[in-house]
Amino acid sequence: MALGSSNIPWIFKYRPRTLSDYIDQEEAKNKLIEWIKRFPNTEYKAALLYGPPGTGKTTLVECLARDLGYEVVEMNASDFRRMQDIERIAIASADKAGLFGRRRLILLDEVDGINAKADLGGLEAVLRLIEITRVPVIMTANDPWSPNLRPLRNVSLAIEVKKLSEGNVVKLLKKICLSEKIECDDEALKEIARRSEGDLRSAINDLESVARGVKKISLDYVREILGYRDRERNPFETLGRIFSARSARAAKAAAGSSQLDNEMLMQWINENIPAQMQDPEDLWRAYEALSRADVYMGRIVKTGNWDLLSYAIDLMSAGVAMAKKSTERRWVSYRFPEKIRLMMRTKEARGVRDDIARLIASHDKISTSTAKNHVIPYLMIIFRNNPTEAAKIALGMKMSDTMIEYLAGPRAKEVISIVKELEKKIPSRESVEKKQVEAKTEAKKPEQQPKTRKEEKPGKGVGLDRFIK
Ligand SMILES: Nc1ncnc2c1ncn2[C@@H]1O[C@H](COP(=O)(O)OP(=O)(O)OP(=O)(O)O)[C@@H](O)[C@H]1O
Ligand SMILES: [Mg+2]
Known part of the structure; x- marks a missing residue:
């Protein structure tokens, strides 16, 4: 299936490439630029960008690297485990005669994801990297006070990335609407911005959820769609937890704590499996689990045997989560089930419900x-x-x-x-x-x-x- 530009989630499509497109965050931007320009004549060899999700930490590093001509060597939490890898990367990164002879910086994204127990030795490895590195190390984290991060805080320049102001979020959403040729009331955009609480990723995702397939967005329409979602206690969160669950138990817990009823949850999972899984075997296993869940749901109705419900829930949560063999975490925006969207589109349908x-x-x-x-x-x-x-x-x-x-x-x-x-x-x-x-x-x-x-x-x-x- 060809992936046209219309299929690219908007948070990627509208991700700034250069600092001139990167809005707000003046303080963080200036602090980081100043530090990296002075490197290695700096107090710290690492910087720690911290702040709430979706506020542009990763994007800032990418824009800065592009503008200042750095090549980004990115590592994620699972790489932190092997000390020899760290040494190798530190040495290789320092070699300035690398690809195109460009300078490098090392990005350790989401270091608060390092689990002190599961990623045994991960923290020591990062500390070691900061000790021996000859190129700037930039880390990002949501919660700078996480106990895991304490040793890292001591060896890095902490830079806060704040929530974006509502006005700035609206400005960016307006730009997207313009380029997508969507007519959008100011009040509607303000409502999306207000709900996002400074998280641009969720604001852009919400806009995409609301706008897909329509040409005009009103305040009422936004309230209708997003209000529905909120009442269901954020299905995106439930989906995220199910799809990223590393154990059957975690997946079941996610399904169990969801406000979504089982039928709706099945719809959400069904709609989002293809975006979450690429491997045909994974896909096959996931759909197999989901269709068996569906069979159980059918049997419950026919026989009235409600004991079967727990099997159905196990299959749609743990069955789907465990279908994925690779542990790689992909970030994708979750899609609104088409069926629910259609239902939401008319007030009438909700009235009927x-x-x-x-x-x-x-x-x-x-x-x-x-x-x-x-x-x-x-x-x-x-x-x-x-x-x-x-x-x-x-x-x-x-x-x-x-x-x-x-x-x-x-x-x-x-x-x-x-x-x-x-x-x-x-x-x-x-x-x-x-x-x-x-x-x-x-x-x-x-x-x-x-x-x-x-x-x-x-x-x-x-x-x-x-x-x-
Ligand atoms: N300052 C900004 N200007 C323009 N777009 C932004 C800005 N900050 C974030 N975005 C948009 O929001 C999306 C999410 O940003 P990003 O991934 O950098 O957030 P993050 O802070 O790294 O989040 P997390 O903590 O979850 O990793 C980006 O893809 C981009 O489209
Ligand atoms: Mg990030």
Whole structure:
């Protein structure tokens, strides 16, 4: 599959190449430039750029290197383990007659990722590197106070990279909109910037999430899409944790702590597997695990055996995470599941979801949020897998056609036609029941007429539980 420029995540597409495109962070920029220009006549042989995620630490090093003509020798945490590698790199980097005769600098990105226990000897190796290096060493970290970093703090020039101001984030987002030919309200961009809390990566990702496939972005639209995401307690975080999990337990924990219901989580994982995995065998294993999870979900609906749920969750989390054999961590932006995006695009669809939630809530005496998170997802599975049962539920709860369409998706027509079939039989049954009731109560109280399905009001029909056997 060819990767056109439209497929490049915007955080890469709009990553500054030179310092002139790199916005804000004047203090950090100047401090770093001044230090590197004076090198090796400096107090420290290493600089430690620290600050919150997505504020441009790695980008700053890249821009600076390009502008000042440095070649970047990058190492990551897993390289830190072998002392002999460190020595080799230190010596090789010092050799100025390298490729194109350019000067070099060593970038140790995300040093707070060094795990003192797992990467045994990692810290000592870095300290050793700083001791023997003849070229500048630049480290980046999020949390400068992490105990792991204490020894590194003592031997480096600490430079703070701050959160970006809202105004600067908006400025950058505006530039992106201009180049993507997207019409965007200022208020909408401000809303994205406000939510990003100075994290440009998340601001750009949010803009891309919101803007993909549309030409105009309004404040309402941003609130709708991002608000939905926030309520689900940031699916990006859950996905990140699942895909980068190094153990089955960690992957399961990520799925378990997610606010996403299982059906939605499956959608998110499904949408993002191809971006996360390139190796065909990895992909095959991941999809295999996901499809087995799907089978279990189907069985739960058919048999009512909820014990199977834990297998389904294991497969979609640990099964998918462990499908990836290489431990290489790729950074990719997560995609919004197409299905959910389409659903979010119309207010109407959300309105329908809320209506269904209210209907279930009044019917089953539960809260609307429980209905939304715990009942609707299962109804969706039933409606998409078992039209006959779905029709009975729809009828019992007096659901409107739009509600059925929402729950059954591609199978809506089937469900609706079964409902119509059943409806033909029901009036006679209702009138029989009515007669029986009237006979018993001898018309003491006027009995409320059962509402017709068309009225779309919460019904008091057959209980949901009866159908989930
Ligand atoms: N000052 C900036 N000017 C323009 N774009 C920026 C700036 N800072 C960050 N970006 C954008 O945000 C993205 C993330 O930046 P970067 O990867 O450098 O953050 P980071 O601080 O290294 O984050 P982390 O701590 O997660 O590694 C970049 O790809 C770039 O598009
Ligand atoms: Mg970085």
